[in-house]
Amino acid sequence: MTEKLTVELGERSYPIFILPDWDAYAEAIAEHAEITSPPTVICDTNTGQYAGDGGLLIELDAGExxxxxxQLEKIHEEMALHRIDRGGKIIAVGGGVIGDLAGFAAATYLRGIDFYQVxxxxxxxxxxxxxxxxxxxxxxxxxxxGAFWQPKAVFICTEFLKTLPPRExxxxxxxxxxxGMLYDRALFDQLVALEQPLSWDHPELPGVIRRCCEIKAEVVKADEKETATNGGRALLNLGHTFAHAIENVAGYGTYLHGEAVGIGLVMAAELSLKLTAEGRAGFQFTQADVDAARELVARYGLPTSLKDTLDGNPPPKLDIDALMDAMRRDKKVRAGKLRFVAMETLGTAVTVDDVDEALIEKLWQQFS
Ligand SMILES: NC(=O)c1ccc[n+]([C@@H]2O[C@H](COP(=O)([O-])OP(=O)(O)OC[C@H]3O[C@@H](n4cnc5c(N)ncnc54)[C@H](O)[C@@H]3O)[C@@H](O)[C@H]2O)c1
Known part of the structure; x- marks a missing residue:
């Protein structure tokens, strides 16, 4: 069944469609993408197979x-060469790389044109x-x-995932x-309770994707441009301060972003336990919560520490001083203080600004 939800942002509001199969996908695009002239479709070499016919097709190399x-210039030049005017639309068909790039191309071509996310x-x-x-x-x-530039609609169809490599x-x-960890204990419990882990054709996957989009939409609605001084959009970075440091020190591409996030989530759980032990107001994180988070992350073949194998290979050895330095350079650092997202309970995240650096160093040691 086709499901629809709306990202409520006043005049920039837009629908997200969750579509059960190719027919529903084709129908939704035909009905809801307001395309009057041939669109510019941007994809990469792995998603070109899904680009469809008609319009200007720009296929780029896969990868970060x-x-x-x-590549941004290449897109703009080609669009200009084809005399795409302000009524032109961009459709991004791909992963986050294509979505981020095509979205920015749309935000900046002729001072901004409409785009759709696939x-x-x-x-x-x-x-x-x-x-x-x-x-x-x-x-x-x-x-x-980059720029904040909302799409006109998002079309999600789980059939695309059939060709996605398992590691991705x-x-x-x-x-x-x-x-689940930052916002919704029920979602976390649902994932834990699944008899079979999620896969592209698992009957519960569309509902889970829908719930994630709902959560993201709610958080974005409250803090579209990440200006909140507490909480807000920054909460979506749970585990990411650790993950960015790991990616940076290991060299980009060594860990997939999600793999680094796997470790980061378990570290955020452990940090939450330590803040509870310090007696911080509001914190009631338990060892059982840490264990549950670690088990769920591991269930999807993701690493849960820097000691775990990576795609079947021994992991790189990462220097703790370098990891600490990388964290200090992270763009979430405000006024020289390390900022973390931690959980008061499993399912409720908050931002914390005054974490002792020694505590973080200890955490890295524990995970190395
Ligand atoms: N804008 C945001 O809010 C936001 C949030 C999170 C991440 N990001 C960005 O997203 C990017 C990562 O996104 P990603 O993980 O989707 O990476 P990606 O776009 O590089 O895709 C991963 C790989 O899968 C391939 N692929 C994509 N779809 C496929 C399919 N259906 N079948 C077969 N292969 C397919 C791609 O070609 C690529 O090789 C990063 O650049 C990150 O910064 C942005």
Whole structure:
């Protein structure tokens, strides 16, 4: 059954469709994408098979390196060459890389044109296609240039996931688990209770994706541009301060983002336990919660510490000083203080600004 939810952002509100099969997908695009002239379809070499016919097709190399100024320029030049005007529409068919790049191309071409998201990875379905963050990387760091630019609609169809490599599916599951941990204990419990782990054709997957999109929509509605000083959109970064440090020190691409998030989520759980032990007001995180988080992350083949094998290989050895340094450089650092997302209870996250650096160092030791 086709499901629809709405991201409520006043005049920038838009629908997310969750579509059970190809027929429903084709129907939804025909009915709800307001495309009057041939669209510009942006995809990568792995998602070109899903691009459809008609319009201007721009197929880029797969991989994070594509989120660059060079590829942005290529898109703009091709669109200009084909005399795409302000009524032109972009359709992003791909994972987060294509979604972020195509969204930023739409935000900046002729000072902004409409675009649609067709996410084809689990990560893009539950996270990057919703919420309007678009952008590209610099050599100085990831996502350093970009814009908030909301899509006109998001079309999610789980059939795309049939061709997604299992390692990428697992990486997406880290973000799914994240939503349960930060916002929704019932979702977390639902994931724990599943007899068979989620896979592209699992009957519960569409409902789980829907719930993740609902949570993201609620959080984004309350803090669209991440300006809240407490909580807000920053809560979606549960586990990510650790994950970004791991990705940075290991070298981008060594760990998939979701794999680093897997470790980051267990570290955030352990941090929450330590803050509870310190007697922080509101914190009631338990050892059983930490264990449950670790088990769920491990169930999807994700690493839960820096000691775990990575895609069947021995993990890289990461220097703790380098990890601490990388965290200090993270863009979530405000006024020189390390900022973390922790959980008061499993399912309720808060931002904490005054965490002792020594405690974080101890955590890295424990996970190394
Ligand atoms: N905008 C946001 O809010 C937001 C949130 C989270 C992550 N991101 C960004 O998302 C990016 C990561 O996204 P991702 O994990 O989707 O990576 P990705 O787009 O690189 O896709 C992962 C791999 O899967 C391939 N692929 C995609 N769909 C496929 C399919 N259906 N079948 C076969 N192969 C397929 C891709 O070609 C690529 O090789 C990062 O750049 C990150 O910064 C953005």
């Amino acid at each position: 390196k594509t989120k660059s100024f060079a 996410p084809t990875t689990l990560l893009a379905m539950v996270d990057s296609s919703v919420g309007g963050k678009t952008g590209i990387n610099l050599s100085a760091g990831k996502n350093l240039v 599916f697992s990486a997406g599951m880290a973000e799914v688990i994240k939503y």
